[in-house]
Amino acid sequence: MLQFLLRRIAVLIPTFIGVTLISFSFIRLLPGDPVMLLAGEHALSPAQHAAAMHALGLDRPLPIQYLDYLRGVLSGDFGQSIVTKRPVLQEFFSRFPATLELSIVAMIFAVLIGIPAGMFAAIKRGSMFDQLVMGSALVGFSMPIFWWGPLLIILFAGVLHWLPVSGRISLVYYFPPVTGFMLIDSLLSGQEGAFQSALSHLVLPAIVLGTIPLAVIARQTRSAMLEVLGEDYVRTARAKGMPPRRVIGVHALRNAMIPVITTIGLQVGVLMAGAILTETIFSWPGIGKWMVDAVFRRDYTVIQGGLLIIALIIMFVNLVVDVLYGFINPRIRHN
Amino acid sequence: MATQDTSLAKPVSAAAPRRRSALAEFWYYFSENKGAVAGLCVFAALILIAILAPLIAPHNPDNQNTNMLLNPPAWQAGGTWRYILGTDAVGRDILSRLIFGSRFSLFIGVVVVTIAMVAGVTIGLVAGYVGGWVDTLIMRVMDVILAFPSLLLALVLVAVFGPGLLNAMIAIAIVYQPHFVRLTRAAVLGEINREYVISARVAGASPLYLMTRTILPNCLGPVIVQAALSFSNAILDAAALGFLGMGAQPPTPEWGTMLAESREFILRAWWAVTFPGLAILITVLAINLMGDGLRDALDPKLKRS
Numbered sequence: 001m002l003q004f005l006l007r008r009i010a011v012l013i014p015t016f017i018g019v020t021l022i023s024f025s026f027i028r029l030l031p032g033d034p035v036m037l038l039a040g041e042h043a044l045s046p047a048q049h050a051a052a053m054h055a056l057g058l059d060r061p062l063p064i065q066y067l068d069y070l071r072g073v074l075s076g077d078f079g080q081s082i083v084t085k086r087p088v089l090q091e092f093f094s095r096f097p098a099t100l101e102l103s104i105v106a107m108i109f110a111v112l113i114g115i116p117a118g119m120f121a122a123i124k125r126g127s128m129f130d131q132l133v134m135g136s137a138l139v140g141f142s143m144p145i146f147w148w149g150p151l152l153i154i155l156f157a158g159v160l161h162w163l164p165v166s167g168r169i170s171l172v173y174y175f176p177p178v179t180g181f182m183l184i185d186s187l188l189s190g191q192e193g194a195f196q197s198a199l200s201h202l203v204l205p206a207i208v209l210g211t212i213p214l215a216v217i218a219r220q221t222r223s224a225m226l227e228v229l230g231e232d233y234v235r236t237a238r239a240k241g242m243p244p245r246r247v248i249g250v251h252a253l254r255n256a257m258i259p260v261i262t263t264i265g266l267q268v269g270v271l272m273a274g275a276i277l278t279e280t281i282f283s284w285p286g287i288g289k290w291m292v293d294a295v296f297r298r299d300y301t302v303i304q305g306g307l308l309i310i311a312l313i314i315m316f317v318n319l320v321v322d323v324l325y326g327f328i329n330p331r332i333r334h335n
Numbered sequence: 336m337a338t339q340d341t342s343l344a345k346p347v348s349a350a351a352p353r354r355r356s357a358l359a360e361f362w363y364y365f366s367e368n369k370g371a372v373a374g375l376c377v378f379a380a381l382i383l384i385a386i387l388a389p390l391i392a393p394h395n396p397d398n399q400n401t402n403m404l405l406n407p408p409a410w411q412a413g414g415t416w417r418y419i420l421g422t423d424a425v426g427r428d429i430l431s432r433l434i435f436g437s438r439f440s441l442f443i444g445v446v447v448v449t450i451a452m453v454a455g456v457t458i459g460l461v462a463g464y465v466g467g468w469v470d471t472l473i474m475r476v477m478d479v480i481l482a483f484p485s486l487l488l489a490l491v492l493v494a495v496f497g498p499g500l501l502n503a504m505i506a507i508a509i510v511y512q513p514h515f516v517r518l519t520r521a522a523v524l525g526e527i528n529r530e531y532v533i534s535a536r537v538a539g540a541s542p543l544y545l546m547t548r549t550i551l552p553n554c555l556g557p558v559i560v561q562a563a564l565s566f567s568n569a570i571l572d573a574a575a576l577g578f579l580g581m582g583a584q585p586p587t588p589e590w591g592t593m594l595a596e597s598r599e600f601i602l603r604a605w606w607a608v609t610f611p612g613l614a615i616l617i618t619v620l621a622i623n624l625m626g627d628g629l630r631d632a633l634d635p636k637l638k639r640s
Contacts, residue, residue: 014475014478015475015478015479018475018476018478018479018482019479019482019483022479022483026491026495029495030495138370138620138624138627139616139620141623142567142571142616142619142620142623143616144571144574144575144591144615144619146574146575146579146591146594146612147594147608147611147612147613147615147616148612150594150598150601150608150612151608151609151612153601153602154601154602154605154608154609157602158601158602158605165602269484269485270484272484272487273485273486273487276486276487276490276579277486277575277578277579280579291487291490292490292579295490295491295493295494295581296580298494300494303491303494307483307487307488307491310483310484310487311483314482314483314484315482
């Protein structure tokens, strides 16, 4: 197992180097004066300019610059924001809980609906229910979520007035962040109605962000379930007279879940891309909105750092999924 | 040399009737899937609309009628049949803009898929055929590109190149081509040791001939399915970039850009937001339905089951 883990990590090293190379070259690909781009300094005299180049390490050979960059990244130094002058990593961590909270709730939504829907669609293959699930899944999979969000806002905020339009919590509540998760912080604050407010702000963004994963999970569960239901051991269990509920719940579902878990893990990239749009629609102060704002404000160090951090998160989650998969399925471990 | 020419000419002439039957077989499996046929019909209609846009659009998509700002659709109180789907914030006819917008979406899909597919298939062929360190290097580079979420990487690339439709398309194509590389490489590795490839090699076919004429045609099934999937994703991603203000710039009647322009009016003018999104959804849905049919028809693993 340890050997398998080490081998998996070793495979990631070239990808890590490549990912850092891309985020390193990003700034150097930009047209224009790097000092102006990186330090936001205008109208410097040649001497000041040279000093700034030196201070930023831009006068050194490119390979040395890259090694400097790599050393910084490995020690947690992702540079500082051009606009706010705060360290990029600090800015990231102040926004990440918002995205994490949203993503977790979105995934819970997707899993709680997607797995039962896919499972019953497979059991009742060809039925009206199956067709309904598969049809909805195809629509969900094709959904432009930057349209789905506004549509839900029109319905639930505009027409029905059930849910708020945007933000994480009503402005009448204020309490210092403890965990960064609004649901938990609002409970900790002890203020009446704060939790309900936080929850109602979370519903629409979570549905919007969870829609595509929901569609993918439902489809994947259905096809995995259909495959397993055709296996010999399921037929044997049935032939022995085992009640259908037990055959499906114990024998079939457990084995069908293996590819589904992989699919769930692979949705992290989808969630990150979805967060960019969802957070923009709902003014959700997470890393997706942070990145979009950075692009608009030309805060290149934030773009550079954010790009790298997000790629590293995805790599890490993929590694965890891989290892979990190897843990569940020994055949992969020893391959 | 002469004998070899005739031996090569023979299978070509024999292949002609077989290709027709392959097409018939393809259509047989494709038409089994009712959704796919429906998707194809919608897609064909979209192509027609895009081509005939200047003829069928009731108004010029850029004409602003300042007396008719945010006018509701015809069937709502205050609506008029002159502007069937209503007008946007500066009094432009939404239906006409949607009709012209179909040109952009289809164009985006075609350009992105063409760039991504040609580059991806070429690189994948080389990786699979040459193997060794070339293969390793190419696949590691593709892993790196795949480590980023496509929309994020496209967003950052657009930040480098500057916002605009062309840059958005290039960025999306760059992000999509690793999928083609992986598929093609896997297919090549599956085919390269087959007897027909070896016999062609023994017969003296050049590596270029082997790659493009012998192996490639037998790897195209999954590539075509991927192309359909990429086509719909490209439309979605380009519209998403337009929505974020990083794709096509106003006043281009691109659907995502139209959505972005009317976002601030969502609670006042539902039609200005609803119809562009509906157009995107219908287009993407039709192409995805078609893609499912293509997979049924082209995937040999599913075909016989």
